[in-house]
Amino acid sequence: MSILEIWLGILQGFRVTALVTLYGLVFAIPFGLVFGVAQYMTTGPARFVVTSVIEFWRSSAVIILLFVFYYALPLAGLALSAMTVSAMVLGLNIGGYASQAVRAGLQALDRGQKEAGQALGLSRSTILLRIELPQALVAMSPTFINQLIQLVKATSLVSLVTLSDMTFRAKEISQIEYDPVPIYSSLLLAYFIVCYPVALFGRWVERRINPVREARCAV
Amino acid sequence: MIRTDSTLAVQITSLNKWYGAFHVLKEVNLTIPSGSRVVICGPSGSGKSTLIRCLNGLEAYQQGTVTLGTVRLGDNARETALARRQTGMVFQNFNLFPHLTVLSNCTLALRRVLGMPRAEAESLARHFLEKVRIPEQADKYPAQLSGGQQQRVAIARALCMNPRLMLFDEPTSALDPEMVKEVLDVMTGLAQEGMTMICVTHEMGFAREVADQIVFMDQGSIVEQASPMTFFSTPTHPRAQSFLHTLLH
Numbered sequence: 001m002s003i004l005e006i007w008l009g010i011l012q013g014f015r016v017t018a019l020v021t022l023y024g025l026v027f028a029i030p031f032g033l034v035f036g037v038a039q040y041m042t043t044g045p046a047r048f049v050v051t052s053v054i055e056f057w058r059s060s061a062v063i064i065l066l067f068v069f070y071y072a073l074p075l076a077g078l079a080l081s082a083m084t085v086s087a088m089v090l091g092l093n094i095g096g097y098a099s100q101a102v103r104a105g106l107q108a109l110d111r112g113q114k115e116a117g118q119a120l121g122l123s124r125s126t127i128l129l130r131i132e133l134p135q136a137l138v139a140m141s142p143t144f145i146n147q148l149i150q151l152v153k154a155t156s157l158v159s160l161v162t163l164s165d166m167t168f169r170a171k172e173i174s175q176i177e178y179d180p181v182p183i184y185s186s187l188l189l190a191y192f193i194v195c196y197p198v199a200l201f202g203r204w205v206e207r208r209i210n211p212v213r214e215a216r217c218a219v
Numbered sequence: 220m221i222r223t224d225s226t227l228a229v230q231i232t233s234l235n236k237w238y239g240a241f242h243v244l245k246e247v248n249l250t251i252p253s254g255s256r257v258v259i260c261g262p263s264g265s266g267k268s269t270l271i272r273c274l275n276g277l278e279a280y281q282q283g284t285v286t287l288g289t290v291r292l293g294d295n296a297r298e299t300a301l302a303r304r305q306t307g308m309v310f311q312n313f314n315l316f317p318h319l320t321v322l323s324n325c326t327l328a329l330r331r332v333l334g335m336p337r338a339e340a341e342s343l344a345r346h347f348l349e350k351v352r353i354p355e356q357a358d359k360y361p362a363q364l365s366g367g368q369q370q371r372v373a374i375a376r377a378l379c380m381n382p383r384l385m386l387f388d389e390p391t392s393a394l395d396p397e398m399v400k401e402v403l404d405v406m407t408g409l410a411q412e413g414m415t416m417i418c419v420t421h422e423m424g425f426a427r428e429v430a431d432q433i434v435f436m437d438q439g440s441i442v443e444q445a446s447p448m449t450f451f452s453t454p455t456h457p458r459a460q461s462f463l464h465t466l467l468h
């Protein structure tokens with residue numbers, strides 16, 4: 001099998017890899033935002049509940065969650081498609097990490113920002129949406145881009161629940177033709193080609209926001 | 220509603236506040252007529268910031284009452300919110316919103332709280348930026364301005380909400396000396412227009428010139444309250460005497 005054929009074979013899995021990433025973001029972004037804000041805004045028992053949900057998704061092993069949701073839930077009468085399970089598990093796992101970045105970004109803001117909003121008579125929700133979140137999200141954007149890269153790489157696990165992503169295709173090819181070195185080297189390169197532009201974009205974003213932060217610190 | 224004919228801007232009665240076991244404000248009583256300028260001074264940690272932050276709801280207190288105009292804070296949520304909105308506050312560290320332009324800093328509350336249309340809010344904001352003498356900075360971001368300019372933006376931002384009372388918490392102590400005057404000039408201008416002002420400041424020149432009452436705090440209590448003339452020439456409380464002594468020498 002030529003390198004070109006290997007590449008074409010792996011490429012057939014690109015669509016699934018991209019779809020899991022995209023659907024994963026559909027879970028990750030709302031989860032990260034809502035739970036990050038909720039953890040920042042709540043206290044007492046409510047905060048405990050929020051934190052527990054975050055920790056469940058963040059601290060469980062993704063591979064086990066995939067198996068549990070894919071193989072065990074049908075036994076309880078709830079059968080989800082492999083794509084849904086994968087997007088949900090990977091998305092909420094990354095979303096758990098993202099929520100911590102959101103919360104940390106909000107907590108890192110000067111207390112005076114909120115107080116200035118209160119002194120002007122702004123409602124709590126306006127302060128959050130117009131003053132706190134815009135600043136926190138910008139400050140944390142390099143972290144979010146790192147997490148996007150983590151998500152792309154984590155999609156390689158979905159082959160375990162029968163999705164034919166790039167990793168699944170590579171495994172298939174290597175079963176037909178026992179020649180793992182070129183096949184897995186090509187796979188490695190394939191993930192790199194997807195992730196590296198994202199990393200470059202992240203660095204560009206970091207450069208764009210850093211001058212603003214430095215100027216802010218100088219105040 | 221705060222009535223315009225109210226002649227008492229602020230009445231503080233038997234105000235007590237604790238941080239845990241620490242008694243930070245002790246039986247504070249203070250009456251501030253409308254249109255007067257009060258300067259609060261005292262050693263660090265004496266409770267000056269805490270006191271004025273109690274006036275606009277940034278700090279809760281456990282005992283006593285604060286009345287702004289005719290509204291007793293906490294009695295009625297809607298009236299309390301309105302009274303607070305009509306109380307402007309200027310902070311030591313400016314607390315401008317760094318992600319918004321100077322103009323948007325000034326229009327945010329007009330638009331989100333009062334629901335004012337953009338064009339109207341912007342022309343009002345430009346009017347107040349003109350008043351603090353920085354109309355040309357409207358489209359810049361706070362980080363592009365000097366400290367003195369930033370503090371003047373903060374004053375304009377507060378004035379946009381048409382406050383009946385302005386609170387200043389050491390507005391010039393984060394500024395380089397050459398910028399102090401431009402901020403004090405704006406504050407003096409406000410005082411001359413009849414704005415009711417409560418200023419925590421150690422700028423004794425300003426206090427002498429502008430204040431009609433000096434309030435001296437020590438360890439959470441008001442220990443001396445006098446006209447500037449009396450306060451500077453014949454302070455009675457030993458702590459006030461030594462405070463003035465260290466300040467002037």
Ligand SMILES: Nc1ncnc2c1ncn2[C@@H]1O[C@H](COP(=O)(O)OP(=O)(O)OP(=O)(O)O)[C@@H](O)[C@H]1O
Nearest residue numbers: 238241243261262263264265266267268269270389
């Ligand atoms: N959140 C808080 N928790 C506990 N103690 C506090 C808190 N905020 C202030 N204090 C204490 O309350 C006292 C009064 O503080 P405050 O900031 O009102 O003093 P101040 O007169 O404004 O002093 P300065 O001139 O340094 O600004 C200080 O002893 C301070 O340590």
Ligand SMILES: [Mg+2]
Nearest residue numbers: 267268269389
């Ligand atoms: Mg203070």
